Structures are given as structure tokens and as C-alpha cells.
Amino acid sequence: MNILxxxxxxxxxxACLVRDGKxxxxxxxxxxxxxxxxxxxxxxxxxxxxxxAGIGTKDLDFVVFYEKPFIKFERILETYLxxxxxxxxxxxxxxxxxxxxxxxxxxxxxxxxxxxxxxxFPEHHESHAASAxxxxxxxxxxxxxxxxxxxxxTTSFGVGKDNKVDILAEIHFPHSLGLLYSAFTYYTGxxxxxxxxxxxxxxxxxxxxxxxxxxxxLMNLKEDGSFKLNMDYFNYCAGLTMTNRRFENLxxxxxxxxxxxxxxxxxxxxxxxxxxxxxxxxxxxxxVYQETGKKNLCLAGxxxxxxxxxxxxxxxxxxxxxxxxxxxGDAGGALGAALFVWYQYLENKRIxxxxxxxxQGSYLGxxxxxxxxxxxxxxNKISYILLKNEDIPEKIADLIANQKxxxxxxxxxxxxxxxxxxxxxxxxxxxxxxxxxxxxxxxxRESFRPFAPSVIEERASDFFEIDRKSPYMLLVAPVKEELRxxxxxxxxxxxxxxxxxxxxxxxxxxxxxxxxxxxQTVNKDDNPLYYQLIAKFDEKYACxxxxxxxxxxxxEPIVCTPADAYLCFMRTNMDCLIMGNFLIEKKEQKxxxxxxxxxxxxxLD
Amino acid sequence: xxxxxxxxxxxxxxxxCGGDLQIADDEIxxxxxxxxxxxxxxxxxxxWPHENGIxxxxxxxxxxxxxxEKTPFPNYEEFENVGGLIQKAQTGIFAxxxxxxxxxxxxxxxxxxGTGQLSNFLGVAHRIVFGTDMCLNSxxxxxxxxxxxxxxxxxxxxxxxxxxxxxxESFPLVICxxxxxxxxxxxxxxxSISRLVKKGGYILIGLYNxxxxxTTDIRRSIFKISSDRFKFLDxxxxxxxxxxxxxxxxxxxxxxxxxxxxxxxxxxxxWFEQIxxxxxxxxxxLKAFETFSENERLFKSNPEGNWLDHFLVQTHLLFTGSKxxxxxxxxxxKKL
Numbered sequence: 001m002n003i004l005x006x007x008x009x010x011x012x013x014x015a016c017l018v019r020d021g022k023x024x025x026x027x028x029x030x031x032x033x034x035x036x037x038x039x040x041x042x043x044x045x046x047x048x049x050x051x052x053a054g055i056g057t058k059d060l061d062f063v064v065f066y067e068k069p070f071i072k073f074e075r076i077l078e079t080y081l082x083x084x085x086x087x088x089x090x091x092x093x094x095x096x097x098x099x100x101x102x103x104x105x106x107x108x109x110x111x112x113x114x115x116x117x118x119x120x121f122p123e124h125h126e127s128h129a130a131s132a133x134x135x136x137x138x139x140x141x142x143x144x145x146x147x148x149x150x151x152x153x154t155t156s157f158g159v160g161k162d163n164k165v166d167i168l169a170e171i172h173f174p175h176s177l178g179l180l181y182s183a184f185t186y187y188t189g190x191x192x193x194x195x196x197x198x199x200x201x202x203x204x205x206x207x208x209x210x211x212x213x214x215x216x217x218l219m220n221l222k223e224d225g226s227f228k229l230n231m232d233y234f235n236y237c238a239g240l241t242m243t244n245r246r247f248e249n250l251x252x253x254x255x256x257x258x259x260x261x262x263x264x265x266x267x268x269x270x271x272x273x274x275x276x277x278x279x280x281x282x283x284x285x286x287x288v289y290q291e292t293g294k295k296n297l298c299l300a301g302x303x304x305x306x307x308x309x310x311x312x313x314x315x316x317x318x319x320x321x322x323x324x325x326x327x328x329g330d331a332g333g334a335l336g337a338a339l340f341v342w343y344q345y346l347e348n349k350r351i352x353x354x355x356x357x358x359x360q361g362s363y364l365g366x367x368x369x370x371x372x373x374x375x376x377x378x379x380n381k382i383s384y385i386l387l388k389n390e391d392i393p394e395k396i397a398d399l400i401a402n403q404k405x406x407x408x409x410x411x412x413x414x415x416x417x418x419x420x421x422x423x424x425x426x427x428x429x430x431x432x433x434x435x436x437x438x439x440x441x442x443x444x445r446e447s448f449r450p451f452a453p454s455v456i457e458e459r460a461s462d463f464f465e466i467d468r469k470s471p472y473m474l475l476v477a478p479v480k481e482e483l484r485x486x487x488x489x490x491x492x493x494x495x496x497x498x499x500x501x502x503x504x505x506x507x508x509x510x511x512x513x514x515x516x517x518x519x520q521t522v523n524k525d526d527n528p529l530y531y532q533l534i535a536k537f538d539e540k541y542a543c544x545x546x547x548x549x550x551x552x553x554x555x556e557p558i559v560c561t562p563a564d565a566y567l568c569f570m571r572t573n574m575d576c577l578i579m580g581n582f583l584i585e586k587k588e589q590k591x592x593x594x595x596x597x598x599x600x601x602x603x604l605d
Numbered sequence: 606x607x608x609x610x611x612x613x614x615x616x617x618x619x620x621x622c623g624g625d626l627q628i629a630d631d632e633i634x635x636x637x638x639x640x641x642x643x644x645x646x647x648x649x650x651x652x653w654p655h656e657n658g659i660x661x662x663x664x665x666x667x668x669x670x671x672x673x674e675k676t677p678f679p680n681y682e683e684f685e686n687v688g689g690l691i692q693k694a695q696t697g698i699f700a701x702x703x704x705x706x707x708x709x710x711x712x713x714x715x716x717x718x719g720t721g722q723l724s725n726f727l728g729v730a731h732r733i734v735f736g737t738d739m740c741l742n743s744x745x746x747x748x749x750x751x752x753x754x755x756x757x758x759x760x761x762x763x764x765x766x767x768x769x770x771x772x773x774e775s776f777p778l779v780i781c782x783x784x785x786x787x788x789x790x791x792x793x794x795x796x797s798i799s800r801l802v803k804k805g806g807y808i809l810i811g812l813y814n815x816x817x818x819x820t821t822d823i824r825r826s827i828f829k830i831s832s833d834r835f836k837f838l839d840x841x842x843x844x845x846x847x848x849x850x851x852x853x854x855x856x857x858x859x860x861x862x863x864x865x866x867x868x869x870x871x872x873x874x875x876w877f878e879q880i881x882x883x884x885x886x887x888x889x890x891l892k893a894f895e896t897f898s899e900n901e902r903l904f905k906s907n908p909e910g911n912w913l914d915h916f917l918v919q920t921h922l923l924f925t926g927s928k929x930x931x932x933x934x935x936x937x938x939k940k941l
Contacts, residue, residue, distance in 0.1 A: 257846075259689060259692065440688070440754065441687065443688075444686070444688035444691055444729075445688050446688070553691075554688050554691070555692070555695070570709045570730055570731040571704075571730040571731075572729070572730075573729075586731065589709070589710050589731060591710055591712065591733065592711050592777075
């Protein structure tokens with residue numbers, strides 16, 4: 001039985017194909033269209049999923065859309081009505097697309113896919129809950145889903161057992177932890193729905209000076225983690241911005257304009273909202289534990305990408321195990337929706353061993369064979385060296401040790417926002433200059449942004465304060481005390497971005513200013529080649545940790561095809577690119593004097 | 606220090622006599638006429654005046670050079686790293702399309718690069734870019750940005766476009782955007798730089814349009830008689846989102862430039878024909894009612910249009926062009 005899950009029309013459109021309960025393929029539309037957070041109908045992602053499964057739309061048994069459009073429309077109308085006439089501008093802007101397309105979702109899906117079968121619409125947070133619980137390794141677990149907003153729900157918790165997810169309680173719009181975080185993302189000058197993780201990365205440079213102000217003026221937080229926002233300070237219900245004048249007065253100025261210099265105040269604000277978020281999530285987790293009595297917790301929803309909070313839940317909440325959906329945002333809704341139908345709607349049996357999850361390392365996207373890559377390279381006259389399988393780990397380990405920055409393109413693309421060692425840029429974590437160098441010259445992004453380490457699973461606890469695996473880079477853990485470098489008196493006096501100049505541990509490139517790291521543990525079964533590479537680096541250079549950052553540049557989606565990878569490689573200062581068995585070195589790229597093909601040379605394939 | 610120049614020394618010539626150059630101890634010397642050229646802040650000073658080294662009092666080149674030495678344009682006020690530069694470039698279609706469509710691994714020459722923003726942007730990707738200008742202060746800003754951001758494939762050189770420092774047919778792409786109209790002899794300037802284009806290579810020329818510039822000319826006259834009291838007549842100068850320094854450089858560049866000329870589409874097509882270039886594309890498009898798309902193939906051949914098309918396109922520029930300085934851009938391909 002083939003079930004296609006899809007999510008679109010908000011942000012991060014995606015598709016996922018589930019066959020007889022197994023996820024066959026899943027991908028975000030942005031990877032194909034090269035439009036970051038593409039919200040359009042995910043036709044390319046769908047085509048890929050069908051192709052991977054070797055079927056056409058006529059072979060689909062169900063198509064599942066990840067939320068209920070009519071209830072969402074009701075929420076939008078009701079919200080506008082309650083604020084009218086304020087918000088008329090935003091209303092006029094939003095309505096045509098709703099009336100023309102969004103509420104006719106079933107017809108739209110049928111038409112786009114030429115599909116006559118059944119189309120099902122679970123609720124937004126049911127899809128999130130399903131994406132959190134069904135692929136998890138647990139037979140029974142509590143779940144917590146937190147995001148901006150679905151239909152009405154912004155937060156939910158409940159219990160997943162066998163083949164069912166059961167929502168026990170919800171928080172409703174406009175009271176939303178996701179939107180509160182986004183409001184501060186907007187206020188600190190980052191882009192809503194994409195800049196949240198930048199603000200999270202900025203937070204450790206600041207002090208929580210505004211935490212009490214947020215808790216006293218902006219929200220009424222209860223002991224159980226439920227809360228109400230003071231809507232006098234927000235504009236997102238009816239306006240075109242997230243915050244209003246009153247909010248600006250409260251925090252002493254207008255929002256930072258995007259691109260302008262970050263100040264200590266921005267950092268303090270970021271740290272304040274980060275701590276509030278952690279506080280709320282911890283209280284929620286505590287409450288969910290009390291209410292459900294389960295020892296396992298599953299997380300999903302955009303806020304579950306806040307890995308600093310996740311790390312604290314793991315360390316400080318009573319739950320023994322935590323599993324987080326790697327595509328925790330709306331893209332993962334496509335996967336959750338498809339699994340929801342297979343398990344909950346069709347009541348198929350689900351058995352898990354309590355150890356291994358069903359996410360397959362989240363390597364659920366397209367793969368390109370060596371023959372395809374070779375054809376691309378030769379067609380475009382790109383010089384390369386062909387490496388034997390067994391030579392790849394050593395060759396790349398040596399290059400990394402020689403301070404080269406490597407584009408690493410292997411096997412199936414990851415599903416979710418993190419690159420997990422198949423579409424990654426790699427570097428030496430031991431280098432004190434690598435963080436700034438890779439940020440400014442490779443990723444072209446803000447110098448404060450931290451890089452994540454990949455560490456071989458069995459050595460993780462030698463380097464980080466963590467006693468379990470973190471395969472999806474969704475947990476933050478402190479670097480081991482003994483690896484940290486003590487700050488001199490002068491260094492301790494530094495504040496703000498000046499902290500970047502200090503070397504904080506023996507793996508400085510992946511140690512954030514608060515000594516934390518958002519780590520990925522690499523398992524030899526889930527990703528053998530990547531594991532071998534890091535193991536070889538450890539063998540030769542006594543360090544089982546390397547930098548792993550997503551293979552893209554600022555503002556672009558992670559690369560999908562060899563053409564995307566090559567273009568990204570050539571448009572940055574990366575030194576080498578390894579695609580399958582083919583090594584391309586920047587210094588070997590010859591100057592083209594003749595036969596420059598201006599029209600076809602680098603068209604995407 | 607002169608790594609970029611040393612790596613590509615094969616294409617350099619002496620601006621005075623066309624002889625081969627030699628670099629020793631960071632000094633550049635001509636092997637033929639034995640002229641020596643200094644280097645300042647890692648920028649080779651290869652500027653050579655028009656006629657036998659004699660600078661005349663009313664020489665336009667000298668006047669414009671002095672003007673830009675005082676007012677480098679455009680400035681780097683708002684961003685300090687490559688990310689910011691990319692972000693800025695991506696907001697305009699032209700730079701983005703260029704970056705997407707100019708092949709990698711080729712040599713690109715920008716004549717009149719000013720502070721080198723486009724050169725630096727194009728050199729982020731794997732291209733060898735030569736940014737030249739006669740204004741040293743502008744070049745120094747470009748060089749400083751390049752150095753700070755490790756853009757090793759970009760090199761900045763002081764050059765008089767009438768006295769090129771490169772061998773003929775050295776570049777598959779020569780860009781000369783917003784420069785020729787500040788020279789005393791735009792056609793001669795075009796002739797001079799067109800020699801540097803390889804056969805089958807492209808030249809990209811940006812000029813003030815005679816008609817598109819009319820509103821700017823009117824504003825300039827008003828500013829002149831009112832002692833710059835009515836600056837609000839220019840939309841950029843009243844835009845609150847633009848910084849003061851940027852406003853000042855815009856104002857100086859647009860209204861206080863000591864010399865500028867206006868040109869027409871027909872005129873540039875004539876240049877192309879005379880020198881041996883085929884017209885390829887234009888911004889705006891030369892056929893009336895054809896629009897320049899966001900995914901335009903810059904180097905794909907387009908129709909030249911007829912006199913009526915040109916009349917309509919330039920009339921349209923009269924009403925819309927002044928915001929961007931009444932500019933038009935044409936791409937030509939050197940005949941094989």
C-alpha cells in the first residue's frame with residue numbers, strides 16, 4: 001500500500017512516500033526548486049518520491065495533506081473578525097489566495113496529481129505527533145509538539161502507544177511559544193521562519209537581562225508550562241509585522257534592521273528569549289511526565305529544532321529517553337501525515353524494539369550513482385581524480401588535517417534542515433581559525449554562527465557531556481570539562497562578539513562561547529562511509545571529531561544534485577569536493593581560454 | 606605581494622609602450638621602455654596619461670580622476686563581509702544574473718570598477734577577475750575588502766582605459782559599466798577596451814542614455830541654481846532607509862560629476878558594427894514591449910529592434926530610467 005504525505009502552502013513544502021509502513025522517500029521541495037523554504041505545491045518532491053518508489057500517481061492508495069484547511073481558514077477569519085477593522089490590509093492580502101486555492105485543497109491535490117483516490121486531512125498537530133512518535137524507537141511514549149500555529153493549536157501533548165497517538169491537551173492560538181520566539185527573531189532583525197536558529201546561535205553572546213521583563217510583561221507562565229501571551233504587544237494576529245509599537249517601547253527601540261550591525265543589546269535579547277523558551281519547555285516536559293507517567297518523550301514541531309532546549313530537557317527533565325523528529329518543522333508534517341494514515345487510520349500494527357528508530361538516519365532523499373556523477377563531470381569538462389572506495393576516508397582525512405575545507409556529497413540526501421554527513425561541508429574541528437574562516441569565506445554568513453561537530457558514536461562521551469547518541473544533531477551538550485581551555489583574565493573580560501577571538505577548547509571550531517556543541521553522533525550502520533572517514537581521522541590525527549555544516553551558502557537550500565554541489569563549490573572558497581568516488585580540487589581547475597560555452601556550461605541538470 | 610599579477614603576468618603589457626613587464630622586488634618594470642611602476646597598498650600603479658605623459662589642464666580624464674579620488678563610488682558603508690556583498694548584489698537582477706551565467710575558470714576584466722564591488726562579487730566564485738580604475742582611492746577600498754575577505758582571485762590595478770595594461774584579446778568577458786560617458790571620447794574608449802576581448806568573447810557596456818538622463822539633467826540644473834536646496838527631488842536622497850554617506854556619494858556621482866555624456870541605443874549599435882561586434886542583449890530590451898525577465902539569459906542572442914522600437918524603449922526610459930540614473934546596458938559579442 002502506497003501513501004503519499006504532503007505539506008505545503010505555509011513554508012517548507014515537502015512530500016513523503018510510505019509503503020506498507022516503511023518510509024521509502026521524503027524530501028523538501030526547496031531542494032529541487034532551489035528556493036529556500038519554498039512553500040509551493042511540492043510537485044518536484046512528489047515526483048522524486050514516486051520515482052524512488054517506482055510508481056505513478058495511479059498506484060497511490062491515499063494522499064494525505066498534513067492539516068485541515070477549513071479549520072485553519074476558520075481560525076484566520078475569526079481572528080480577523082475579532083480585530084477588525086485593524087488588519088484589513090493583511091486580510092485583503094491573504095484572502096484571495098485562500099478563496100482561490102487554499103480551501104479547495106482536495107480539488108487542488110486531485111488536479112495536480114491527477115489522482116482519483118482518497119485524500120485525507122489529519123490535524124496539523126496530529127501530523128506532528130505522528131512524525132514524532134511513529135518513527136521513534138519506542139512502543140509507548142509521551143509526545144510534545146510545539147510550533148507557531150497549525151489550525152488553532154500551537155502546542156499539544158499526549159500519548160503514543162503502539163499504533164495510536166492520542167492528544168490529551170492543547171494550547172491555542174494566539175498563545176504560541178513558536179510565534180513568541182519568531183516575534184523576537186523579527187525584533188532582532190532576522191527573518192521569521194528561517195532566522196530562528198541564528199537567534200539561538202547568537203544567544204550565548206548575551207546575558208538574560210530581559211528575561212524577567214518577558215515573563216512579567218509579555219506572558220503569564222503557569223507552573224505546568226501553559227501560558228498566555230499579552231497580545232497588547234504583538235501584531236501578528238492582524239498586522240503584517242510580528243511586534244508593535246508598544247513592544248518597541250517596552251524593549252527600548254525599534255526592531256534591528258536586517259543586515260545592520262548586531263549590538264550587545266540584540267545578544268542580550270536573544271539570550272533572554274532563549275532562556276524563557278527553555279524555561280517554558282522544561283516546565284511543559286515536567287508536566288507531560290506527570291500527566292502521562294511515560295519514561296520516553298518524543299518531540300516535534302518547529303520549536304523542537306531548538307536544540308539548546310532539547311538538551312536541557314534531556315538533562316533536566318524526568319524523562320529517561322528523548323527522541324526528536326529530525327524534520328521537526330512543517331516539512332516533517334508530510335512524513336507524520338503519511339504514517340498517521342498507515343497506523344492510526346488503517347490500524348496497522350506497529351512493533352518497535354525500543355532501540356532503533358524507523359527514520360533510517362533521515363537519509364530519505366535522492367541518491368546519485370557514480371555513473372551519473374561521472375557523466376556530469378565529463379559533460380562539463382570538469383577535472384577530477386577517481387578514488388577507490390577504500391581510499392576515500394584516508395584521502396579526505398588527510399585533506400581535512402591539512403586545513404582544507406571539503407564539500408562532501410554522498411549517498412541519499414537528508415530529510416530535514418540538518419546535513420548529517422551526506423550533503424555536508426567538512427573541516428578540522430581542532431583549528432582555532434576554522435569557525436570564522438568557514439563562516440565568512442565559505443558560508444558567507446555571520447561570524448558568530450557556531451558549527452556543529454560530527455563525532456563517532458562510541459567516542460562521543462570522551463568529548464561531550466552526553467551519555468547517549470544524537471544522530472540528528474538536535475541535542476546540545478557541553479564540551480567535556482577537561483578539554484576546555486581556561487580563559488585568561490583578559491579573555492574573561494571580553495563580551496559580545498569579541499568572545500569569538502578566544503580558543504575555548506581542544507576542538508575550538510565546534511565549541512560555542514558557552515562551551516556547548518550541537519553534536520551529531522555518527523553510527524557505523526547508518527552512515528558507514530562517513531563513519532569510516534571520521535574514524536580514519538581519529539586513527540591518524542587522534543581526534544574523532546570534525547566540523548559538519550550543511551552544504552549550502554547563506555540564503556540557499558542545501559544542495560541536492562551533483563550540479564548544485566559543483567555550483568556551490570565553485571561559488572565559494574571550498575578547497576575540494578568529493579562526490580561519490582570523484583575528487584575535484586579547486587587548484588586543479590584549469591583556466592578556460594577556448595571553447596567557453598556561455599549558454600549551456602552550467603545549466604542545472 | 607603581487608601574487609595575482611605574477612600569476613597572470615603573461616597578459617600584462619606596459620601602458621606606455623606595450624612592452625613586456627617584469628616584476629622584481631615588488632617593482633614593476635617594462636623590459637622595452639624601462640619604465641618603472643610603483644605599487645601602493647598592493648595596487649600596481651599602471652596608470653599612464655593619454656599623450657606622452659603630458660597632463661593637460663582641461664583634460665577630462667584628469668578632471669574625472671580627481672573627482673573620484675575625492676569621492677570614491679560606490680562605497681562599502683553598509684557591509685563588511687562577503688555575505689553582505691552577496692546579499693546586496695542579489696537584490697539587483699543584473700549582478701545576480703551575471704554571477705549565475707558568467708562561466709567559472711575564466712578571466713574577467715572590469716574597466717572602471719570604482720571600489721570594486723562587482724569585481725569582488727564576481728571573484729567570490731572561481732573566476733579570475735581584474736578590476737581596473739584610474740582612481741587609486743577607490744581601488745584601495747576594493748583591495749582592502751578583497752584582502753580582508755581573502756578573495757585571492759581578484760586583482761586591482763590602476764589603469765587608464767585609453768592606455769590598457771593588457772594584451773589584446775586577453776579576456777572572454779570585458780565589463781565597462783558606467784564609465785565611458787565620463788570620458789572625453791567614449792567611442793575611442795570603447796575601441797580601446799574592445800581590443801582586449803577575445804574573438805567570440807563578450808563586452809558589456811553600460812552608459813547614460815541621452816533620453817533617460819533628461820530628468821536627472823533637469824534636477825541637476827535646479828540644484829545648481831538653488832545651491833543644492835531641493836535635494837528631495839531625487840527619490841534616493843529622500844529615502845530614509847539609505848545611509849547618509851551613501852546618499853552623499855550618489856549625489857556627488859549623479860549631480861556633481863565634472864563630465865558626462867549621453868548616448869543612444871542606435872549609437873552603441875553603430876559602435877558594435879564598426880568595431881566588429883554582434884549585438885546580443887540589452888537592458889532594457891531593444892524590442893519594444895519585451896521585458897527583461899528575472900531569469901534572462903544574458904548571453905543569448907536577441908533581436909536589435911528597429912528605429913520605432915528604440916524610440917519607444919528610450920521614451921520609456923525617459924519616464925522610468927531616472928531612478929537608476931537613466932542607464933542602459935548593451936552586450937555585444939566579438940565576431941570570430
